[in-house]
Structure formats: C-alpha cells, structure tokens
Amino acid sequence: MSDIETSTVSEEGFASTSQVGDFELTIDATGEEGPDPNQVLVADYASCFLPAFRVGANKTGHEDLGKVQIDADADIDDDDDLEAIRFSVHVEEDVDDDDLEEIVSRAEDICHVHSALREGLHAEIEAHGDAF
Structure with missing residues (x-):
C-alpha cells in the first residue's frame, strides 16, 4: 500500500x-x-515551505513569528515549463538577517517539496522581518 x-x-x-x-x-x-498545474505546484511549494519555515524558526529560538506570508512568483519558458521560482517571506516578528538566513536554510532541509524538486528549480528565497 x-x-x-x-x-x-x-x-x-x-x-x-x-x-x-x-x-x-x-x-x-x-x-x-x-488553477493550472504550474500555479498549483508553486502554491503547493509555498504551502509546504511556510510550516517548514516555522519549524526552522522554532529550532533557532524564534517560537512566535506572528503572521508569516510567502509571496511566490515564477517564470515560465516558451514550452510552458517552470524555469524559476522565487519566494519573498514576510515575517511579523522582528528577526535579524543572520537568524532569517539560518531559518531559511533549516526550512529548505525540512520542506518535502523543496527536496522533491530538481535542484535547478528550488525557490530563490528572501525573508523579511518586522514586515507587518
């Protein structure tokens, strides 16, 4: 099964x-x-990455990030294939850049969709603290 x-x-x-x-x-x-399949894949990726981001934050001592929002955008080539995905992660909590980098790195290791995608298609991720 x-x-x-x-x-x-x-x-x-x-x-x-x-x-x-x-x-x-x-x-x-x-x-x-x-939504078309590419849109669903990008949304699925972001939906997986967000809780992974929260778990990564917990492991770095940031237990309450408040509101977290991922704005995702992607590029499609002439064959309608995804060729790039970008995440902009906005965090309500004021988190410094070094901690955000560590949280993103941990989230990349935790997110199952991130692991499943070919390396050339992993999201480019930037995170923003104190965003709301």
Whole structure:
C-alpha cells in the first residue's frame, strides 16, 4: 500500500478533478476552470515551505513569528515549463538577517517539496522581518 493515493479524472477537455483524501481539487491546463498545474505546484511549494519555515524558526529560538506570508512568483519558458521560482517571506516578528538566513536554510532541509524538486528549480528565497 502506498503512503499517498490520489485519483485524478478528466471527463473532457483539459480540466481534471483530483481526489486527495477527503478533498477535491480542480486543476485546468488552460486556467479556465481552476488553477493550472504550474500555479498549483508553486502554491503547493509555498504551502509546504511556510510550516517548514516555522519549524526552522522554532529550532533557532524564534517560537512566535506572528503572521508569516510567502509571496511566490515564477517564470515560465516558451514550452510552458517552470524555469524559476522565487519566494519573498514576510515575517511579523522582528528577526535579524543572520537568524532569517539560518531559518531559511533549516526550512529548505525540512520542506518535502523543496527536496522533491530538481535542484535547478528550488525557490530563490528572501525573508523579511518586522514586515507587518
């Protein structure tokens, strides 16, 4: 038995519906009925990196970062493939640059999506303390 099982169905066209546990997600290659696969991947990456960032912060003595927001943007090449992803991490807590660097490094080691992506596609990450 697998650790993760999903079922993805497309009745017609380029939209598909994925069943992930109790959740349903519509993804559309054309972006008409839902986000396209590249958008979902970037959002998934950020959604994995954010809790990893919090865990990394806990391990460096920053137990309450307050609000954390990741603004992600990505570049697509002529073949519609992702070629670059960038994260801008905004942290409510006033955290100095050295600690932010250490937190980012720890988060990169913790985030499963970061580990799964080919090295050339890992997000370029900048983090901002006292951002709100």
